[in-house]
Every structure is written in C-alpha cells, then in structure tokens.
Amino acid sequence: MDTMMRDAVISFPMLGDLAINPPAGFTLFGRTIYYYGVITALAVLLAVIFAAKRAPRFGLTADELYELALWILPIAIIGCRIYYVACEWDRYKDNLIDIVKIWEGGIGMYGGIIAGSLTAVIWCKVKKIPFGAALDNLGTSLILGQVIGRWANFINREAFGYETEIFCRMGLTKPGAQTVYVHPTFLYESLWSLLGFILLYVWINKGKRKYDGQAFIMYVGWYGAARAMIEGLRTDSLYFLGTGIRTSQLVGILSLVISVALLIYNSKRKHPEMYVNRIKNESAAEVTTATAE
Template identity: 35%
Template sequence: MDRTIEPINRVLISFGPINLYWYGAIIIGGALLGLWLAMNESERRNLPKDIFADLVLFALPISVIFARIYYVIFQWEYYAKHPLEIMSIWKGGLAMHGVLTGAILTIIVFARVKGISFWKLTDILAPSLILGQAIGRWGNFVNQEAHGGPVSRAFLEQLYLPDFIINQMYIEGTYYHPTFLYESIWNFAGFFVLMSLRRVNLRQGELFLTYIIYYSFGRFFIEGMRTDSLMLTEHLRIAQVMSVVLILASILFIWLRRKKGYADIRYLDNTMSE
C-alpha cells in the first residue's frame, strides 16, 4: 500500500529570512549539556569552573570546521561541482572523526597555554563527548541521514519503535535501518559506563582512552550497516579504518604510558571532598 508520510520539517523556527534548523539546535544542545557536565566535574577535580567554558569557545567552532573539512575532502567529487554548498552545514555532513581531530588539537594547545594536563582535561570531558554524540545523532534523524539499508515497515515495528521514528525512516518510498538510533543508544550506554568508571579511579588518561576504544568499537560495526559512508576506496569505509586505528592507538597509549610511568596519577587524586 502506498503511503504519504511527510518528513519532519528541518527548520525548527524562522525569524524572517533567518532559519534555525533542528540539526544545529540539537548539536548545540548536546554541546551545552556536555559543557554543563564538565563544568560541574571540574570543581571536584580542583580546576576553575569556567575552564571548560573557555575551552569550548575555541573547541566548538574549530571542531565544526574540522568536521566539515573532513567530510568535504572525502566527498570532493560532489563539492567540486557544487562549491557553494560547502558551507551548508545545516544540511548535515559533519564527520565525527573530524570533530575529534579538531577537538583534540584544540585541547593540546589549550592545555599547554593554561599549564594543565591534557589527560586531566580529556578524562573530565570523556563522558561529555559521548553524551554529545548520543544527542547529536538525532540531528541526523531529522535530516534523514546516517541510516542503513532498506527494510520493511514490519521490521521496524518489530523493534517496537514509535511511529515518529518509523515514519521518519520512510525516505523516497523506502524504509531504512535507523542506524542513527543504534549509535545513539550505544553512546548513551557508553555515557553511563564512563560515569561509572569515574568511581573506579583509573589511571589518568585511561578514562578518555576507554571512551575512544568504546566509541570506536561500536562505530566500526554500526558503520558497516550504513549506506552513506565516506569511502577511502571502493570497499574500505573511512570510519571503519579510523575506528581500528583509534582502538589500536589507544591500547598502545595505555601500555606505553604505564610502562614509562606517565600514568601513575589516578583520576580521583587530589579530589575535593564532597
């Protein structure tokens, strides 16, 4: 039976000729929630509460720029023909590995300027990052992107999904795997894992590296289901290659830092009493 299903309007609100898109609002909302979480934790770690507000002023725009550059590079065949669309980030097209690259480079410089340990900052930020990613995937939902291959409506109903998700996965006459949802759930679960690991008192740096390993592991498998992956070659998905590289690099970092004695400080060392 043919269905007429209207997708969610991508525009959240309009102010005359200016549109605020759901995609941007969701990304910013996730970033602000993550910032609030990090600011609360920074006081317990004996850091100025506003240190992360200062960091985000630099990291957020730089991360968005890197995310877009990363995406455009691997879609250059299209953007070379449509250069005016390079700046149209409200349509989607922000690569998560570009976000991580921009954020990490910004934190490295910021930590050196402020005289604060990079690992201390990233350990505090780890739960905020994965929470922001979990929320941000819903921007992909509104834009009807980051989905998997075609499925039937019956399949989606068997997942006990609400109608608003099922209907939004109906794109140009076909239903698709809601891989945005799978990753969002994986990341929300990772948030609770990381929040629990704070109490385990891991060595400094290992909370952040655990985040990288956890996120990359899930991303590797979920990426294999997607139909809009950025490709390195005809058969190699960039996100899967990056996921493997990040997992191996994180494990190597953990081993080297322990062997060299760089990880003797614990996450809960010098914590303010509660």
C-alpha cells in the same frame, strides 16, 4: 534510495501502529530553522555544562572549562567540515565556494574530535595543565552530547542503514511511495553512547581512574568500536580517497586498536600523580602553611 527523507512518515513496527511525522523545522522571522541544528546545539550546550560541573573532579575549574570550550567549539566545527570535504573532494573541487556552505549540510564527527582534541592539547600546554586531565573531562562529556546529538539525524530522517527486516527496524514512508524498512543506525549509536556514558560515569565516580588520559582513551576506543560496527550498515558513508573503504569505519577500527594497545601499555607502567590529586595536595599544603603562620 535517498539518504535523507525529511518528508517521510516514521514508524517502528515493534511499537505497533505508532507512526509520526515530525516537522524538520519551523519558521522564525521568515527563515527556516531546522530542528537538526536546534538538537545539535542543545547537545553541545548540555555537554559543555556537564563538563563544567564535572571539571573539579579532574582538577579543573568551571571557568577553565568554559574558556577551553570557547576555543574548541569553532575549531571543532571547522574540523568536522574539513573531514567531510576531504572525503567528498570530487564534489567540491570545481565549486570551492560551496566548501564554506556548511548550512547546506556535510560534517564528519571524527574531524571535530581530532581538531577539538588538538586544540585542547595546545590550550593545556599554554595553561600548563596536563592535557590528559582535560581530555578525560571532555571525553566523558562528549559522549553525552553524542547520545543527544544523534537524534538530530532522526528528525532529519538521515544517517539510517540499509533495508532490513530486523525486529527493531524503522519504517520510512514518503508521500505516494511504499514504506521502506531500514536499520535505525542513529538509534544504535545513540544507545551505544548512552551505555558508554553510564559505564564511564560510574567508573570515574568509583575512583577507578588511575592516570590522566585514561578515560579519554576509553572513550576513543568505545566510540571507535561503534563506528567500526555501525558504519558498515549506513547508506551515506564517506569513502576514503574514492576507494570502497568507509573512512569512518577505518578510523574507528584504528581508534579501537590503538586505544586497546595504549590501555594495555599504560597498565604496565608507572604514571605521575593525577592532576586532581596534585591540586588537592597543593591546596592542603597552602592551608597548612597559612594556619602555621
């Protein structure tokens, strides 16, 4: 079975006779623009704007967040590509020029998360900002981007799962072919991310965050749980070094285990003052000093 069916009609039996066939893209100035890229760009843009708006809650300014995003985005894209190429090395080793043809498809989300996180850590070191505070902000925004971004897979008719008769199955009907019913794994992950976003948003707004980095650890664990469960259903998984082990499922399991271990460990130790509180206290002290003078 093909892992991408851009020309297939989409249906969901649970919604009755509803069937749609959205175009995969449109033509602009003689070039085809795919909605996959448009939706992905929109997801990134909204995530960055949301992060900038929420930045003060973590002790950062919107300008600092935008500067950080300008560093993270290109490096994260490179990380996504490296992750994919590493897992599909047999496909690229004899055609190295194809490695740079990212417009032909082929990225791995975990590569972007790892590369982006490392970039944030280095940026924070240079700016003398606790990286845990920045990562907390990014994690809660990244999961929002994933809620939206997974719908790019829907438009592309890709990242779906094995054939199934489950009640929420998705039908794909290619011209002149029978309908194939599959797991809508993109939908599973989008809904899981939406639930995670709501929980993190409410949890942070209620002041439950006790130390910098806590929210990011929770995000990593939540996303890891999703990949650990959902990746096994997909038909387009990347495999680890040519083995039968699904790379993202393995990374997801490790992420979940490490995150839980860190949360338990950190619950039993004292932490320095959160960056946002330190900034507030320093600002209050400056106001008091200025008033006294």
